Amino acid sequence: MGSPTAKRATRKRRHEQDVSTRAQDIEKKERELDNLLRALEGKQKELSCHGQDLQKKVKGLKDQGRELKDREYYLRNEEQGLLNWKSELQMRNEYVNSTTQELDELGRDLALLKEELCNKEKNLKESLKKMSKWEQNLKEREERLQRGKRDMEIQHEVDAFDLAVAVESSEDDQEVSERRGKGRGGNAKDGEDQRMKTPPSAVESNNCHPETLKEIEMAGEQEAVRGTGVETKEISRDLQFLSASHMSSNNKESPGSDLSGGGVRGVMVV
DSSP: OOOHHHHHHHHHHHHHHHHHHHHHHHHHHHHHHHHHHHHHHHHHHHHHHHHHHHHHHHHHHHHHHHHHHHHHHHHHHHHHHHHHHHHHHHHHHHHHHHHHHHHHHHHHHHHHHHHHHHHHHHHHHHHHHHHHHHHHHHHHHHHHHHHHHHHHHHHHHHHHHHHHHHHHHHHHHHHHHHHHHHHOOSOHHHHHHHHHHHHHHHHHHHHHHHHHHHHHHHHHHHHHHHHHHHHHHHHHHHHHHHHHHHHHHTTTOHHHHHHHHHHHHHHHHO
16 A cells, blocks of 8 residues: 555645646636637627618618608609699590580581582572573563664654645645535536535545554554563563572572572662
């Protein structure tokens, strides 16, 4: 068995070994702790940098949020403006559509008016042609009437001249017969009878010529009156026919009707 001193020395060595081992372990632990602390400090610095970055990012996000809110407000205003503009465009579109419809209706009305105007112009030209023909016929009839009047005046003058010649001739015959009666002195009774017979014949001759002249004048006047009446009836009939044709063809044509009426009145005045 060993001595106590050896045992104590052994225990001491073991204790020293344990102490040195523990010291080594402690140093090792301290080094590890230092390494961990340095790592933690690096991590802390890194986390601090990340935190600053995050703060910057958060600040940027906040700024972006405010910018987005402002943009959202601006977009809402723009949207409201677009809605208002859309409603205004719809109103303008409705106005344009109504105006287009009115223009279409006006175009159709103008086309109808143009067609009606063409028809009225055509009817007016036809009426003017008829009026010119009718006026020509009236002029011809007036000329015929004037010629008839002149012929009647000439005939009256001729008849008056013939009557005067006949009266003078009858007076000359009466004077000659009276002279012959006076010259027959041997047969006074026969001469007186002849004188008694001669005056009635002269009177009859004198009465015959005026009666014949009056009959001729009356016959000429009746013929002229009949001719004038026929011409007047024809003119009245033509006037009625033209008035009826103008009223039927230009019933709604106030300008054309006024013109036609004015033309008729002008011709009638002529």
